[in-house]
Amino acid sequence: MASISNAPSLKHGLSLWCPQSTSVNQIPRPSAVALACFRRRFSVSASSFANENREFVIVGGGNAAGYAARTFVEHGMADGRLCIVSKEVYAPYERPALTKAYLFPLDKKPARLPGFHTCVGTGGERQTPDWYKEKGIEMLCGEPVGDIDIEKQTLRTNSGKLVKYGSLIIATGSTASRFPDKIGGNLPGVHCIRDVADANSLISSLEKAKKVVVVGGGYIGMEVAAAAVGWKLDTTIIFPEDHLMKRLFTPPLAQNYEELYQEYGVKFIKGGFIKNLEAGSDGRVAAVKLENGSTIEADTVVVGIGAKPAVSPFERVGLNSTVGGIEVDGQFRTNIPGIFAIGDVAAFPLKIYNRIARVEHVDHARRSAQHCVKSLLTAQTATYDYLPYFYSRVFEYEGSPRKVWWQFFGDNVGETVEIGKFDPKVATFWIDSGKLKGVLLESGSPEEFQLLPKLARNQPSVDKDKLRRASSVEEALEIARASLQVDAEV
Numbered sequence: 001m002a003s004i005s006n007a008p009s010l011k012h013g014l015s016l017w018c019p020q021s022t023s024v025n026q027i028p029r030p031s032a033v034a035l036a037c038f039r040r041r042f043s044v045s046a047s048s049f050a051n052e053n054r055e056f057v058i059v060g061g062g063n064a065a066g067y068a069a070r071t072f073v074e075h076g077m078a079d080g081r082l083c084i085v086s087k088e089v090y091a092p093y094e095r096p097a098l099t100k101a102y103l104f105p106l107d108k109k110p111a112r113l114p115g116f117h118t119c120v121g122t123g124g125e126r127q128t129p130d131w132y133k134e135k136g137i138e139m140l141c142g143e144p145v146g147d148i149d150i151e152k153q154t155l156r157t158n159s160g161k162l163v164k165y166g167s168l169i170i171a172t173g174s175t176a177s178r179f180p181d182k183i184g185g186n187l188p189g190v191h192c193i194r195d196v197a198d199a200n201s202l203i204s205s206l207e208k209a210k211k212v213v214v215v216g217g218g219y220i221g222m223e224v225a226a227a228a229v230g231w232k233l234d235t236t237i238i239f240p241e242d243h244l245m246k247r248l249f250t251p252p253l254a255q256n257y258e259e260l261y262q263e264y265g266v267k268f269i270k271g272g273f274i275k276n277l278e279a280g281s282d283g284r285v286a287a288v289k290l291e292n293g294s295t296i297e298a299d300t301v302v303v304g305i306g307a308k309p310a311v312s313p314f315e316r317v318g319l320n321s322t323v324g325g326i327e328v329d330g331q332f333r334t335n336i337p338g339i340f341a342i343g344d345v346a347a348f349p350l351k352i353y354n355r356i357a358r359v360e361h362v363d364h365a366r367r368s369a370q371h372c373v374k375s376l377l378t379a380q381t382a383t384y385d386y387l388p389y390f391y392s393r394v395f396e397y398e399g400s401p402r403k404v405w406w407q408f409f410g411d412n413v414g415e416t417v418e419i420g421k422f423d424p425k426v427a428t429f430w431i432d433s434g435k436l437k438g439v440l441l442e443s444g445s446p447e448e449f450q451l452l453p454k455l456a457r458n459q460p461s462v463d464k465d466k467l468r469r470a471s472s473v474e475e476a477l478e479i480a481r482a483s484l485q486v487d488a489e490v
Helices: 032-041 046-050 063-074 095-099 129-134 196-206 219-230 251-263 362-377 446-458 464-468 473-489
Strands: 056-059 082-085 138-140 145-149 154-157 162-164 167-170 174-176 211-215 234-239 267-270 274-279 285-290 295-297 300-303 307-309 339-341 346-350 355-357 389-394 404-410 415-419 426-432 435-442
Touching: 056 063, 063 082, 063 362, 095 196, 095 219, 167 362, 196 219, 196 300, 211 219, 219 234, 219 251, 219 300, 219 389, 251 267, 251 426, 285 300, 404 446, 415 464, 415 473, 426 464, 426 473, 435 446, 435 473, 446 473, 464 473
Parallel strands: 056 082, 056 167, 082 138, 167 339, 211 234, 211 300, 234 267
Antiparallel strands: 145 154, 154 162, 174 307, 274 285, 285 295, 346 355, 389 404, 404 435, 415 426, 426 435
């Protein structure tokens, strides 16, 4: 029987250790020494891996892992059979909170664990460490996987533990892209956000900060800048493109959000390329130097320049050279029998658009996890049929004069029609060859948001000129809704 020192024992000879949630001030970023002590204190002996019932192993501790665990439970296949191995020291949680409510100032009711463990993001049960214990799920937290022996179906963690699996689900997600050390990426006060420890470190800086520079004009940049406004800090966003959210927003749409941020005091430097980060006399970051020679003072820098699929040490499983990530089929099976990949790390067939894609979004993490486990445990053979969906919610803290919440479904290809004055609503429609391919809506009602996936999935023929003449967002959506009915009758 497995044993674990100073940790609760589980039935079926399993073991679990994940810390209970505490406030940000109680959770400093662990040092190498502290992490080594943690591993010694909460280690599991190698003999404990003789458990013959470990049929399923999930590697990863993010959204995909949490939703996969729930699906195993729903099918009665978790108790004594499932093990989760994760470098995270917490049970799986809803990661989007880290750049939203988690960063709120302490007087504005910030989110904290256990409040956002999976699967509360979809109205499901909050899966705290006790939940995994009750369900008989073995949890190995703080244990990054360093190697895999495909032939022996065995994983080795960085601390030397061996984990044998029957079926393996890789849910390692992605890692934040960082600046190289040689240009100052390792200076104190320079942050990326990918996990709770990253967010806690950033909050510690924000508590003392006066001038914040956010590098990147995508999701992370927009959400972190909005949080910095809540802290009443001098905030500048720098990005190389000519407008915010270049990969999704049209220039007119981006202008709406840029003007709103500017009303909150946020400054923009567009077309800005970072040369290096400069340190002050105390060794902390003090300024951001651009390629054009200009310098922006900053005591806190947040780098939000994208992410890379966390494929190591699973490269031998088979990578996709075009979109990156581990290549899978419509049931998330890799090239190796018995090994699956889900979430950010999976390069999968995007059936609706007939192309291979890798999607870094919580909605895909949840849905891919559920589809994969159902395919593994049942006779389900249907191909995953995902509809791309993105959203963002910012300025939602108490006292904010304007909350922002937009949703996008579909594909942003073709011509665009924009309706509305951002007061607060605005809608953008993407139309290609007469078909409505994608739609974005800001500040919609629940009923209006529910219409968007129907439009994007069915891709109805729409009268572009009639849509342009719409006098309001409501009228434009009604025109689109009517086009659904016309197509259905044809």
